[in-house]
Each structure stands twice: as structure tokens, then as C-alpha cells.
Amino acid sequence: MDIFIQQIINGLILGSIYALVALGYTMVYGIMGLINFAHGEVVMIGAMVALSVIKLLENSGLPVFLLLLFGLAAAALVCMAVGFTIERIAYRPLRRAPRLAPLITAIGVSIVLQNLAMLIWGRNYHAFPPILPTTSMTIFGATITSLQVAIVLIAALMMIGLMILINRTRLGRAMRATSENPSIAQLMGVNINQIISFTFVIGSALAAVAGLMVSANYSIAHYYMGFMLGLKAFTAAVLGGIGNIAGAMLGGILLGLIESLGAGYIGDLTGGFLGSHYQDIFAFFVLIGVLVFRPSGLIGEKVSERA
Amino acid sequence: MLEVTGLRVAYGGIQAVRGITFHINQGEMVALIGANGAGKTSTLKALSRLLDISGGSVRYCGKELSILPPHQLVSEGIAMVPEGRGVFPRMSIIENLQMGAYVRRDKDGIDADREHVFTLFPRLKERAHQLAGTLSGGEQQMLAIGRALMCRPKLLLLDEPSMGLAPLMVQKIFEVVRAVADKGMTVLLVEQNAKLALEVSQRGYVMESGEITLTDESARLLANPKVREAYLGE
Ligand SMILES: Nc1ncnc2c1ncn2[C@@H]1O[C@H](COP(=O)(O)OP(=O)(O)OP(=O)(O)O)[C@@H](O)[C@H]1O
Numbered sequence: 134m135d136i137f138i139q140q141i142i143n144g145l146i147l148g149s150i151y152a153l154v155a156l157g158y159t160m161v162y163g164i165m166g167l168i169n170f171a172h173g174e175v176v177m178i179g180a181m182v183a184l185s186v187i188k189l190l191e192n193s194g195l196p197v198f199l200l201l202l203f204g205l206a207a208a209a210l211v212c213m214a215v216g217f218t219i220e221r222i223a224y225r226p227l228r229r230a231p232r233l234a235p236l237i238t239a240i241g242v243s244i245v246l247q248n249l250a251m252l253i254w255g256r257n258y259h260a261f262p263p264i265l266p267t268t269s270m271t272i273f274g275a276t277i278t279s280l281q282v283a284i285v286l287i288a289a290l291m292m293i294g295l296m297i298l299i300n301r302t303r304l305g306r307a308m309r310a311t312s313e314n315p316s317i318a319q320l321m322g323v324n325i326n327q328i329i330s331f332t333f334v335i336g337s338a339l340a341a342v343a344g345l346m347v348s349a350n351y352s353i354a355h356y357y358m359g360f361m362l363g364l365k366a367f368t369a370a371v372l373g374g375i376g377n378i379a380g381a382m383l384g385g386i387l388l389g390l391i392e393s394l395g396a397g398y399i400g401d402l403t404g405g406f407l408g409s410h411y412q413d414i415f416a417f418f419v420l421i422g423v424l425v426f427r428p429s430g431l432i433g434e435k436v437s438e439r440a
Numbered sequence: 441m442l443e444v445t446g447l448r449v450a451y452g453g454i455q456a457v458r459g460i461t462f463h464i465n466q467g468e469m470v471a472l473i474g475a476n477g478a479g480k481t482s483t484l485k486a487l488s489r490l491l492d493i494s495g496g497s498v499r500y501c502g503k504e505l506s507i508l509p510p511h512q513l514v515s516e517g518i519a520m521v522p523e524g525r526g527v528f529p530r531m532s533i534i535e536n537l538q539m540g541a542y543v544r545r546d547k548d549g550i551d552a553d554r555e556h557v558f559t560l561f562p563r564l565k566e567r568a569h570q571l572a573g574t575l576s577g578g579e580q581q582m583l584a585i586g587r588a589l590m591c592r593p594k595l596l597l598l599d600e601p602s603m604g605l606a607p608l609m610v611q612k613i614f615e616v617v618r619a620v621a622d623k624g625m626t627v628l629l630v631e632q633n634a635k636l637a638l639e640v641s642q643r644g645y646v647m648e649s650g651e652i653t654l655t656d657e658s659a660r661l662l663a664n665p666k667v668r669e670a671y672l673g674e
């Protein structure tokens with residue numbers, strides 16, 4: 134029973150992070166029908182920048198809270214700039230090209246960003262500075278650190294904020310209109326290019342937050358970390374129904390739970406044959422399962438219905 | 441008010457509009473009629489810059505329109521009701537109307553105009569929070585017209601508002617269009633239903649395979665034997 138609760142909690146933490154990243158995939162897909170495979174690298178850059186800034190200021194005597202805040206602010210700024218630039222340079226010229234072209238470009242961008250990160254930060258793993266409080270609490274026999282509580286709360290707040298932005302503001306309305314029918318939105322006076330840029334920037338800001346969360350939670354960052362994380366968040370977006378905002382949130386949390394419970398019980402289930410380091414296979418089972426049985430995702434519409 | 445000279449529109453190599461010239465005076469309602477595939481929609485889409493113009497000029501209140509970015513047309517006072525309505529299906533009626541007023545910032549004026557649209561089309565008011573995608577075709581057409589009015593246009597471009605609607609609904613919609621025009625709005629009405637269009641408009645242009653072949657006062661077009669034979673089924 135303790136294991137069960139513990140894995141649920143771990144799953145929620147992991148799931149919150151997946152959800153934040155999945156939102157980036159789903160918003161861009163919703164607005165321009167493009168899967169931005171470079172999004173995982175934006176998360177990685179966020180983690181690297183945040184970690185570097187925090188390392189730099191580690192001995193400055195600033196309180197931990199401010200250290201994290203500065204790290205996050207720097208990461209968010211850099212990621213937003215990167216997201217903006219990717220769209221301008223790599224995707225905008227291909228707006229009218231066949232669908233395969235931007236997809237291949239996305240993979241190219243991803244490789245470029247990875248190599249750039251490798252040049253800047255090297256091939257080594259970077260440990261997160263030991264500044265975080267190690268206080269933890271026990272719920273039903275499971276432990277959760279204060280950092281992890283913060284991760285879940287902040288992720289929830291960001292998602293609520295995003296929902297309000299999209300459903301209640303003029304800008305959000307313009308985003309939805311653009312996603313439903315860009316030419317008609319343009320007819321209403323919406324500057325589509327601005328809306329698309331804005332979508333990339335918001336998605337990248339969420340990615341920066343997720344990047345800091347991952348590196349703080351696992352105490353590590355690495356130039357290659359964006360690949361697997363991106364793939365899983367993409368899976369989460371597909372699970373929820375790609376293009377659907379609430380779907381990305383649901384898919385992220387679910388995938389986190391599936392992975393975490395799967396990792397907790399895989400040993401028992403296979404009689405010890407497979408260990409918890411097989412955690413990653415669950416995401417791919419989910420991806421394949423969704424694509425085969427319900428390609429539109431849990432709460433997505435049929436893909437063909439997109440006008 | 442609108443001065444179109446030698447307008448050309450092409451899809452790849454195919455010329456859909458082959459250098460047409462026409463004009464609309466301030467306060468006029470002008471009809472553009474023609475058979476399927478004549479190039480009417482292509483013309484309107486070119487005016488509203490949804491399609492690239494491949495030749496000719498479009499002057500509106502002395503300004504060249506073809507060099508403006510498409511999203512600035514509405515600020516110039518041009519609104520279009522596209523063929524097939526083009527409402528945002530996953531937004532409510534209210535939100536669709538808000539999108540119509542997207543470039544405006546005067547909240548009170550917007551609210552007043554929304555109420556005005558609701559008096560023109562009481563049906564929309566009853567369904568204010570319903571998703572546009574769940575409305576009937578006629579209701580969607582009302583919404584599309586209402587949405588276009590929300591920007592307080594000076595020039596209203598209408599593409600086949602009668603398409604696919606029952607006669608009673610068509611009548612209702614044309615009453616509103618007529619009323620709006622009577623208040624001084626300039627209207628370009630594209631229609632396949634030539635009789636209807638010529639009855640409500642002052643002047644008309646007849647379009648055939650991408651060219652304008654005939655123009656006159658609407659009443660005289662209605663009486664013209666050629667028009668009667670080709671477009672009024674006589
Ligand atoms: N997207 C497109 N690609 C290629 N050709 C097109 C396209 N859209 C329209 N055309 C062609 O351009 C010509 C004019 O079409 P348009 O839609 O302007 O006609 P229309 O007068 O509006 O007809 P209708 O009364 O049926 O709406 C037609 O021959 C049509 O086949």
C-alpha cells in the first residue's frame with residue numbers, strides 16, 4: 134500500500150512536468166498543424182540555463198528562493214527567445230510547404246539545438262547545486278519533499294493561468310480563432326504571424342519552467358535530456374488528443390501515473406525479470422496503443438474534422 | 441469608394457479572374473452575379489486579400505489595397521461574409537461576435553453593437569452561448585452577417601448569403617441586408633440567385649468565365665432578355 138501511494142505521488146510530480154511540456158506541443162499543433170519536435174530541446178535549454186545561473190550565484194548569499202527565481206527568469210527569457218527564433222527561421226518560411234517539410238526541419242532544428250548545447254555546456258552531466266531544502270513530509274506512509282510539493286503547485290497554477298488566458302482573454306480568443314480557421318481570423322483583423330509567434334513564446338516559457346523542475350527534481354541536467362523528455366511529453370499530448378489544451382494536461386498527468394505505477398510494479402509483474410529501469414517502455418506502449426486504437430486521443434476530436 | 445481595375449486572380453496556372461474592372465459608389469448596393477465557377481468568390485477573396493492578386497489594382501477611398509497586409513483591411517472598414525459562412529464552430533455566438541469586433545477597443549460601443557445585432561437577429565440572442573458549430577445553416581448565416589457588422593464596416597462584402605437556405609430564411613436575411621444598406625452602408629453582393637440580387641441592388645455586374653460581360657442598373661438587367669434567359673431560367 135505504501136508503495137502504491139508513493140508511486141501515485143511520484144506519478145503526479147512527473148505528470149505535472151510532462152503536462153507543462155505537452156502543452157507546448159499541443160498549442161503549436163493546434164494553431165498551425167505542426168509537430169515541433171524541437172520542443173524537447175527547448176526544455177533542455179531551460180534546464181541548462183537555469184542550472185548555470187544558479188551555479189553562478191550559488192555563493193552570493195542570496196536566499197534560495199531568489200536563486201531559483203533568477204534561474205527561472207533567465208531560463209524563461211532564453212527559451213522564449215529560442216522559441217521565437219525557431220519559428221521565424223525554421224517554420225515560417227515553410228508555412229505553405231507540404232507537411233513533411235516542416236517535420237523534417239523540426240528534427241533538424243532539434244539536432245542543431247542539441248549540438249549547440251553540447252558546445253556550450255559540454256558532454257558531461259551537470260549536478261544541480263545542493264541549495265534545495267531537504268525537508269519532506271509523510272502522507273499515508275509516502276514521502277514528498279517540499280520541492281516536489283512546489284513543483285505540483287506551480288505546474289497547477291501555470292495550467293490554470295493558461296486556461297484563463299486561452300478561454301477568457303481577447304488574445305486567447307484570437308489564438309482559438311486562428312487555430313479554427315486562420316484565413317477567417319485574418320479577416321477579423323487578427324495578425325496571424327503575431328499569434329503564432331506568441332504561441333511559440335508561451336509554449337517555450339512553460340518549457341523553461343519544466344526544465345528547471347526536472348533538473349531540480351532529479352538534481353541533474355544534460356545536453357541530451359530533452360530528447361526522451363520531449364518524446365514522452367509528445368506522447369502525453371497525443372494521449373490527451375493533440376491540439377487539445379485540456380487533453381495535454383490530462384495526458385501528461387496520466388502518463389506520469391502510468392510510468393510511475395508501471396515502474397513500481399514491473400518487477401512484481403514480471404517475476405523480477407524486468408526492473409524499474411524499464412520505466413521508459415511504458416510511454417511507448419501508451420503511444421503505440423493510442424495511435425492504434427484511438428488516434429484522436431482521449432478528448433480530442435477526429436483528426437479529419439480539422440477544417 | 442471602391443475602384444477595381446484590371447483585377448486578375450490565378451490558381452497556379454489557371455486564370456480564375458481575367459482582368460475585370462468595376463466600381464462601387466459610396467452608399468450603393470451592387471450585385472455581382474454569374475454561374476458556378478464564373479469567378480465571383482475568387483474576386484471577393486482577392487478584394488479581402490485571402491487570395492493573392494496577380495494583376496491589376498484595387499483602390500479603396502483613394503488607397504491601394506493590394507499592398508496592405510490582409511489583417512489591416514478590417515481597420516480600413518472592409519468586412520466580408522465569406523461563402524459557406526466561415527463561423528468559428530467551436531466558439532459560442534457571443535465569442536464569434538467578439539471576434540467580429542476584434543480590432544475595436546471601445547467596450548461600450550461593442551456592447552451596443554452586439555445588442556443591435558441581436559435586435560436584427562433575435563434568434564442569435566436566444567442562443568447566445570451555444571457553439572456556432574451546432575447552429576443551423578440559416579442561423580450560421582445570420583451569425584456571419586452579424587459578426588461582419590460588429591466592426592462597423594463602411595464596405596460589406598457578401599458572398600452568396602442565400603446559399604443552401606430555405607426561401608423563408610433567405611427572405612429574412614435579405615430583409616436585414618436591405619435594412620443595413622438603407623442606413624447607408626455600401627454593399628457588394630455576390631449571388632447565384634440573380635433575381636433576388638438584382639431586386640435588392642441598384643446596379644449589377646454579370647460575370648462569365650472570369651470576365652465581366654454586362655453591367656447596368658439592376659432593374660434594367662432584370663428586364664434584359666439575355667439575363668432573363670441565362671440567369672432567370674426563362
Ligand atoms: N483553390 C482553387 N484551386 C484551383 N482552382 C480554383 C480554386 N478555387 C476556385 N478555382 C477555380 O476558379 C474558378 C472560379 O471559382 P469561384 O469559386 O471564384 O467561382 P464562383 O463564381 O464563386 O462560383 P460559385 O457560384 O459556384 O460559388 C473556377 O473555375 C474554379 O474551379
Ligand SMILES: [Mg+2]
Pocket residue numbers: 480481482523599600
Ligand atoms: Mg462562389
